Amino acid sequence: MKYIRYRKEGTIYYGVLESETITRLDGNYIEGPVQKISATDSLDEVEVLAPTEPGQLIAIGLNYALHAEEQGKPLPEEPMMFMLSPTAVIGHNAGITLPTEDHRIDYEAELAVVIGKEAKDVTREEALSYVFGYTCGNDVSDRYLQKKDGQYTRAKSYATFKPLGPVIETDLDPSQTPIKLSLNGEVKQNSNTSDLIHSVEEILVQVSKVMTLKPGDVLMTGTPSGVGPLSPGDELEIEIEGIGKLRNYVNN
Template identity: 40%
Template sequence: MRIARFTTGDDPRYAVVEEGSDDLVVLSGDPLYSPLEPTGQRVPLDSARLLAPVIPRSKVIGIGRNYAEHAAELGNEVPAEPIVFLKPNTAVVGPDDPVVPPPYTSHLEHEAELAVVISRICKDVPVERAKDVILGYTAANDMTARDVQRSDVTWTRGKAWDSSCPLGPYLVMDLDVSDLQVRCWVDDELRQDGSTAQMIVGVPELVAYVSRIFTLLPGDVILTGTPAGVGRVEPGQRVTVEIEGIGAFSNPVMRR
């Protein structure tokens, strides 16, 4: 099942995206906090603007170097344990929203990633219970100021700036994420073409690992790492991320 968060000029609403239909079936509330109850209203998809499918109430948790070839392309070893960093919810934008890098960077890079959306408050989740706390999955672009990430002791300035975490186009429930194609284009150039099967640490293990560090809240997002092929993006270019079973979305990059 695919869930959209959208607007037609009014407050954001949620809807089910039916297979084989061009309509959004509007829901009565936020799927994080209410049952999936249709209101009876239908909105043509082409008359709606898709928004980020979730705005975390708390945090976005990033995982670094979770694909061996990506670690190698940046000259790094595969870490013994997952590298964890945080992005604030102000980093999240949706499809077609501009990515605006901060003035302190001159080297911006894309990172296409599978994102996991948490369904409820949880802590110390066993690996075998991880699926019980997952609401669904979406696609993400972990935009990174690579020059600053390399120069700073922490990754905060390089990873956590406003608009650095585009999400979209849908939240997909009940998806087998063990082997999904992950691709990224800059304009018409295919840059990344990998699979979630290449992850060093899988989704259940990541959920369990980060839940041992801090409490996860409904709507928290876990970015699961990026495959090889990351590269530079310049203002004026457009970045498109596509994950099999979820869909594709894109964002323009621009300077203020």
């Protein structure tokens, strides 16, 4: 099922997307059981928002084997986790603002995991039961600041640096899912989550050892090979099979 959060005529709604039609729900799907109501909206008449408002946004670095090879780095023995600011989150069709054109700022297509219930010290066997669903993410990153700081929070937490969306898909196999990013119509990243070094289950096990995850929190699972720089005016499309296409542009 595809869950969607959107704005129409100044009001935020939650719904289920089927083809181009949204059926409204009577509440926030993240917060608990919801039911469909009779009202419907057309997808092309609404503003699609980020499908969750995470209290915590946790990323995993260097988690695709070919990306590690591309970077000339050894495979990490454990998931390399770091925190990002939730205030960086934007939605589908929203603009990315580059704070400066003097730094190299890259796109990174990622599978994002949305937590469905409180998770602490979970086991591998039960890990996926804590997942509400999956969405597309773009981990926009300032490479100059990454190198300068020696850690990633500042470089990846600027406003608009974390596009998410357009929907949360609940029926997805995170271990075998094609993921692709196109820049101005040209495919730059084209991979599959089968290349993940640490699986979604392993990420959940390791992150939940450190912190308690809450409903709506997001785990960014890493990016495939093919990352590259952004420039004003660029148009991006991230496609994850089963979820859909997340489109954003870089503000001039």
